[in-house]
Amino acid sequence: MTDLSELYQQVILDHNRSPRNFKRIESANRKAEGNNPLCGDRIQLYVQLDGETISDIGFQMPQGAGCAISKASASLMTEAVKGKPAADAEAMFQAFRDMLAGGNNAPGKLAAFSGVRAFPSRIKCANLAWHALHAALQNSGDPVTTESARDF
Amino acid sequence: MLDTAKLRADFPILERQENGRRLVYLDNAATSQKPRKVIDALVHYYSFHNANVHRGAYALAVEATDAYEAARTAVARFVNAWAREAVVFTRGTTESINLVAASWGRTHVSRGDTVVVTAMDHHSNIVPWQILCQEKGATLRMVEITKDGRIDLIDFGRAIENKPKIVAFPYVSNSLGTVNPTAQLCKLAHAAGAVTVVDGAQATPHLRVDVQALDCDFYALSGHKMLGPMGSGALIAKPALLEEMPPYHGGGEMIERVYDDRSTWNRIPHKFEGGTPNVEAAVGLSAAIAYLEKLGMDKVAAHEQELARIAIERLSQIEGVTIYGSRDHRAGVVPFTYGDIHPHDLATILDRDGVCIRAGHHCTQPLMRRLGVAATARASFYIYNDVDDVDALVSAVRKAGELFGVLAS
Numbered sequence: 001m002t003d004l005s006e007l008y009q010q011v012i013l014d015h016n017r018s019p020r021n022f023k024r025i026e027s028a029n030r031k032a033e034g035n036n037p038l039c040g041d042r043i044q045l046y047v048q049l050d051g052e053t054i055s056d057i058g059f060q061m062p063q064g065a066g067c068a069i070s071k072a073s074a075s076l077m078t079e080a081v082k083g084k085p086a087a088d089a090e091a092m093f094q095a096f097r098d099m100l101a102g103g104n105n106a107p108g109k110l111a112a113f114s115g116v117r118a119f120p121s122r123i124k125c126a127n128l129a130w131h132a133l134h135a136a137l138q139n140s141g142d143p144v145t146t147e148s149a150r151d152f
Numbered sequence: 153m154l155d156t157a158k159l160r161a162d163f164p165i166l167e168r169q170e171n172g173r174r175l176v177y178l179d180n181a182a183t184s185q186k187p188r189k190v191i192d193a194l195v196h197y198y199s200f201h202n203a204n205v206h207r208g209a210y211a212l213a214v215e216a217t218d219a220y221e222a223a224r225t226a227v228a229r230f231v232n233a234w235a236r237e238a239v240v241f242t243r244g245t246t247e248s249i250n251l252v253a254a255s256w257g258r259t260h261v262s263r264g265d266t267v268v269v270t271a272m273d274h275h276s277n278i279v280p281w282q283i284l285c286q287e288k289g290a291t292l293r294m295v296e297i298t299k300d301g302r303i304d305l306i307d308f309g310r311a312i313e314n315k316p317k318i319v320a321f322p323y324v325s326n327s328l329g330t331v332n333p334t335a336q337l338c339k340l341a342h343a344a345g346a347v348t349v350v351d352g353a354q355a356t357p358h359l360r361v362d363v364q365a366l367d368c369d370f371y372a373l374s375g376h377k378m379l380g381p382m383g384s385g386a387l388i389a390k391p392a393l394l395e396e397m398p399p400y401h402g403g404g405e406m407i408e409r410v411y412d413d414r415s416t417w418n419r420i421p422h423k424f425e426g427g428t429p430n431v432e433a434a435v436g437l438s439a440a441i442a443y444l445e446k447l448g449m450d451k452v453a454a455h456e457q458e459l460a461r462i463a464i465e466r467l468s469q470i471e472g473v474t475i476y477g478s479r480d481h482r483a484g485v486v487p488f489t490y491g492d493i494h495p496h497d498l499a500t501i502l503d504r505d506g507v508c509i510r511a512g513h514h515c516t517q518p519l520m521r522r523l524g525v526a527a528t529a530r531a532s533f534y535i536y537n538d539v540d541d542v543d544a545l546v547s548a549v550r551k552a553g554e555l556f557g558v559l560a561s
Contacts, residue, residue, distance in 0.1 A: 004504050005555075007500070008497075008501075008555055008556070013556065013557075039496055039511075039512055040512055040526050040527045042526075062526065064494070064525055064527065067494035067495075067497050068493075068494060069496075
């Protein structure tokens with residue numbers, strides 16, 4: 001049995017309580033929306049992409065619309081990709097997805113989410129911000145969800 | 153209170169262990185567990201009586217038909233329906249309401265008409281009416297709720313001043329547990345010339361229902377919330393209304409005569425039961441009703457209300473816990489939040505102690521907006537729950553607070 005403290009690691013609880021880059025960037029040139037209607041998680045993601053570099057990134061969740069896992073994941077994601085080339089961010093997205101699918105841990109603090117693997121019902125919470133980032137970088141304009149099977 | 157130690161032995165699933173603890177199932181508003189008698193009824197039906205109904209000229213088909221029709225009688229008796237013919241079997245409350253919207257609604261609602269629902273309705277008693285109103289160019293009017301989670305009777309009065317065609321509301325709210333003054337609301341709606349559609353999904357499993365005393369026109373119920381199988385349910389309606397309504401689904405069983413270019417319809421309720429019905433669901437529902445009748449619905453209601461009272465009392469002692477809904481006129485549903493811990497996190501933490509609760513919007517997004525929350529945690533009780541289950545809930549909630557270092561938000 002996986003202990004709860006492996007899911008709710010200190011870094012996750014910290015980022016849930018004090019999310020980083022928790023801001024609206026009206027002027028951002030890339031935006032994406034993530035929405036998991038069944039569980040109610042919603043995220044607005046703002047990305048300033050200058051050339052190939054993510055020069056700024058912020059996210060917002062409506063009051064009460066994000067659980068600890070989804071909020072901390074968004075927060076840690078923004079920290080991880082800020083100032084990085086878009087291609088590196090996409091590689092991190094892939095590594096993060098692989099980790100949740102049972103693969104190796106993602107680099108750095110992102111490894112804190114390895115405990116989510118043992119809680120299948122919460123994987124979609126951890127994934128949501130990353131799918132939104134992917135949509136923003138692709139400039140797809142479509143809202144993303146991680147509640148349908150094909151999005152895992 | 154009910155003898156839960158004895159009752160629990162009737163439910164095989166309650167023998168399950170979750171992480172070395174007993175299963176504490178507190179998501180009964182979503183679906184109930186099934187007693188062995190219901191499970192056995194399904195197996196028995198398929199083992200000894202299975203055939204298609206209403207058409208076989210052989211003994212086995214007659215047995216299947218008898219079992220199916222006996223289930224109809226059981227449902228009629230359980231809710232004191234006007235007649236056996238008043239009971240149309242459906243897949244559940246959602247299909248029952250969609251049937252009324254598609255058949256009675258499409259026939260009687262036209263441009264400029266009004267349909268009234270309430271802000272505490274489940275999506276299944278909102279969305280079918282939205283679809284109908286959009287199709288017909290009619291107006292959907294949502295009645296507000298009071299701060300303590302009841303239907304706002306003043307706003308209800310204003311809403312029916314427009315002479316709505318349909319007034320729809322829940323007998324018991326699935327998110328708040330509020331028991332609405334259903335007979336009174338039906339009387340007011342009738343005086344305004346409306347037909348009434350009562351969502352009975354959360355009432356039928358938990359209190360004594362008498363549709364004739366309520367004097368509603370349509371009453372929808374789900375079998376799976378009252379110990380029966382999933383996919384069992386019924387629409388109970390005044391026979392005169394069913395008589396004049398057009399069919400819902402075309403197909404076999406529901407016809408009297410099929411000409412090349414048109415058909416005539418079977419008698420009620422068969423007019424609304426096109427296709428091979430879910431016979432084993434009806435048979436299982438019948439067994440569930442027998443089980444509940446043996447317990448007595450007044451005792452069932454008292455048992456759950458007592459558990460809800462104790463749960464509210466003990467949860468309220470935890471600083472930072474907010475309980476939603478009214479203090480009285482409440483069925484065994486306890487919605488709550490805890491500081492700034494998201495209800496999904498609460499549900500995950502409780503699950504580690506084998507405590508199953510629902511977290512989310514409970515298919516009542518308009519209500520959540522009015523409560524000013526995105527989601528709540530909800531514990532809902534049934535006949536096999538006891539005070540130990542309440543204690544397991546409370547202690548797991550405290551554990552969540554320790555893990556998150558919660559402060560009242």
